[in-house]
Amino acid sequence: AQSVSQHNHHVILSEAASLELGCNYSYGGTVNLFWYVQYPGQHLQLLLKYFSGDPLVKGIKGFEAEFIKSKFSFNLRKPSVQWSDTAEYFCAVKEISSGSARQLTFGSGTQLTVLP
Amino acid sequence: EAGVAQSPRYKIIEKRQSVAFWCNPISGHATLYWYQQILGQGPKLLIQFQNNGVVDDSQLPKDRFSAERLKGVDSTLKIQPAKLEDSAVYLCASSIGGGTGELFFGEGSRLTVL
Numbered sequence: 001a002q003s004v005s006q007h008n009h010h011v012i013l014s015e016a017a018s019l020e021l022g023c024n025y026s027y028g029g030t031v032n033l034f035w036y037v038q039y040p041g042q043h044l045q046l047l048l049k050y051f052s053g054d055p056l057v058k059g060i061k062g063f064e065a066e067f068i069k070s071k072f073s074f075n076l077r078k079p080s081v082q083w084s085d086t087a088e089y090f091c092a093v094k095e096i097s098s099g100s101a102r103q104l105t106f107g108s109g110t111q112l113t114v115l116p
Numbered sequence: 117e118a119g120v121a122q123s124p125r126y127k128i129i130e131k132r133q134s135v136a137f138w139c140n141p142i143s144g145h146a147t148l149y150w151y152q153q154i155l156g157q158g159p160k161l162l163i164q165f166q167n168n169g170v171v172d173d174s175q176l177p178k179d180r181f182s183a184e185r186l187k188g189v190d191s192t193l194k195i196q197p198a199k200l201e202d203s204a205v206y207l208c209a210s211s212i213g214g215g216t217g218e219l220f221f222g223e224g225s226r227l228t229v230l
Contacts, residue, residue, distance in 0.1 A: 006158075036221075042223070043120075043223045044159070044207070044209075045221070049218065090158055102172075103161045104149075105161075106158030106159045109158050
């Protein structure tokens, strides 16, 4: 079965520090990749997604992620974090098999705390 | 555009009692999902509907959980009888289609089973 690993459970950074959150998945075929964010007290919302093409994708609020197929990874990055980036971040993967998409599988999440 | 609506936001029950959660997806979204998110874990899919038909319920504990989407719009998730390990946030999401489209989530219903 598909699995998604987020190795960092809790990351604490100071404002202006650079961020990289790791995400690895187990499926060897075609995948669609997502990062979702959940700000305190709010619902999950899409940060960015990768379907095909340029492996470096840009999302909202200055976030970007790079798909490295050989490493089964889709790490999230931001050059300079802000206090308002404090949130929980979830990586999610959809297997694409025979042209149809299977269920979206989430990682366990990374809680990011940005200190002012 | 109105988002995915869920109710109730919070529910506390004792084990062996029953509970029901309601979800109204974004208008026009054919696909509806129920996820279970246990504290410290990522959301886990319980059931996926395409219109009023079930697409995937492989991870739904069918001995106690049931869900329906009778008219292809809103949906109800029921747990009967509840167990302690059912304490979680139950998330509803919807998407335009069931393929590669983005999922839009509601704020969730937090269940505590005592």
